Amino acid sequence: MTLIHLSPDVRAALDAGGPVVALESTIITHGMPWPQNLDVAQQVEAAVRDAGATPATIAVIDGQLCVGLTDRQLEALSQAKHVAKLSRADMAVCMAEGRTGATTVAATMIAAERAGIAVFATGGIGGVHKGAESSFDISADLQELAQTAVTVVAAGAKAILDLPKTLEVLETLGVPVIAYGQDALPAFWSRTSGLRAPLRMDDPAAIARAHHMRSALGLPGGQLIANPIPAEAEIARDTLAPLIAEANRDAERHGITGKALTPYLLQRLYELTEGRSLTANIALVLNNARLAAAIAREMSAEA
Ligand code: PSU
Ligand code: MN
Numbered sequence: 001m002t003l004i005h006l007s008p009d010v011r012a013a014l015d016a017g018g019p020v021v022a023l024e025s026t027i028i029t030h031g032m033p034w035p036q037n038l039d040v041a042q043q044v045e046a047a048v049r050d051a052g053a054t055p056a057t058i059a060v061i062d063g064q065l066c067v068g069l070t071d072r073q074l075e076a077l078s079q080a081k082h083v084a085k086l087s088r089a090d091m092a093v094c095m096a097e098g099r100t101g102a103t104t105v106a107a108t109m110i111a112a113e114r115a116g117i118a119v120f121a122t123g124g125i126g127g128v129h130k131g132a133e134s135s136f137d138i139s140a141d142l143q144e145l146a147q148t149a150v151t152v153v154a155a156g157a158k159a160i161l162d163l164p165k166t167l168e169v170l171e172t173l174g175v176p177v178i179a180y181g182q183d184a185l186p187a188f189w190s191r192t193s194g195l196r197a198p199l200r201m202d203d204p205a206a207i208a209r210a211h212h213m214r215s216a217l218g219l220p221g222g223q224l225i226a227n228p229i230p231a232e233a234e235i236a237r238d239t240l241a242p243l244i245a246e247a248n249r250d251a252e253r254h255g256i257t258g259k260a261l262t263p264y265l266l267q268r269l270y271e272l273t274e275g276r277s278l279t280a281n282i283a284l285v286l287n288n289a290r291l292a293a294a295i296a297r298e299m300s301a302e303a
Contacts, residue, residue, distance in 0.1 A: 087107050091107045131162075144222075
């Protein structure tokens with residue numbers, strides 16, 4: 001049984017030991033509205049290619065775990081309704097039943113590692129939700145970072161989350177949280193969160209070395225690279241804070257929980273910022289794709 005279906009160009013790049021960057025698909029199906037989602041997915045792949053690496057967008061299509069999607073698969077996924085949002089818990093069930101699902105950060109990391117891809121670019125990771133002390137809502141992305149050896153480039157954790165608690169959990173799990181090029185932890189749509197990141201690195205080559213060093217030490221898990229959104233695209237923290245509070249209140253009022261919460265909050269913020277959150281989201285994803293490609297190139301040069 002073939003577990004992973006590599007696209008021809010991803011297979012060729014991996015066989016040659018070339019740089020490959022994994023990309024997730026939940027951001028396409030649950031994170032952005034049609035038709036911008038398809039446009040962004042294509043732009044992100046192009047950004048990875050322009051930076052000298054091969055993009056590998058990951059999803060489960062009709063039960064097949066695909067690493068690298070064709071143009072037609074990407075288009076179909078962007079418009080598909082009722083696509084499952086897959087994490088560690090449900091990816092195998094989706095595959096066994098021959099269904100289609102988009103991979104979150106956690107599921108994308110699992111597929112990437114199995115395929116031999118060490119670097120992954122996304123927008124923001126899941127984390128500890130506000131009110132987690134009663135809801136227990138902590139994203140499986142955090143556990144995945146602790147056990148799967150993939151370096152994930154994100155713009156920090158989304159500001160809709162409880163960032164101090166997210167940092168605490170990552171520390172407990174032994175996940176290196178590394179701000180890129182600054183001391184402050186970025187907060188997705190804003191360059192700073194008001195919190196200091198535990199670690200800082202300024203050089204893709206050193207990030208690649210740290211990744212290899214972890215595995216040489218026998219430490220499981222990956223690294224989280226928190227890459228600040230480009231200055232011209234950011235939304236100031238003070239502008240966002242009241243809107244985030246409003247979105248969280250709305251979610252509570254409507255009883256939105258579990259898997260539905262993150263997509264709901266993203267959509268609500270899109271409305272409350274009159275589309276600005278999406279423009280910022282696009283800019284930061286592209287920026288992360290470029291940095292991930294640079295790290296992947298250093299990793300393949302080192303290997
Ligand atoms: N970042 C975005 N949009 C998204 C997500 C991240 O800009 O839709 C997705 C990622 O796939 C992430 C998931 O893994 O949200 C986290 O969901 P949860 O909080 O339910 O674990
Ligand atoms: Mn959750």
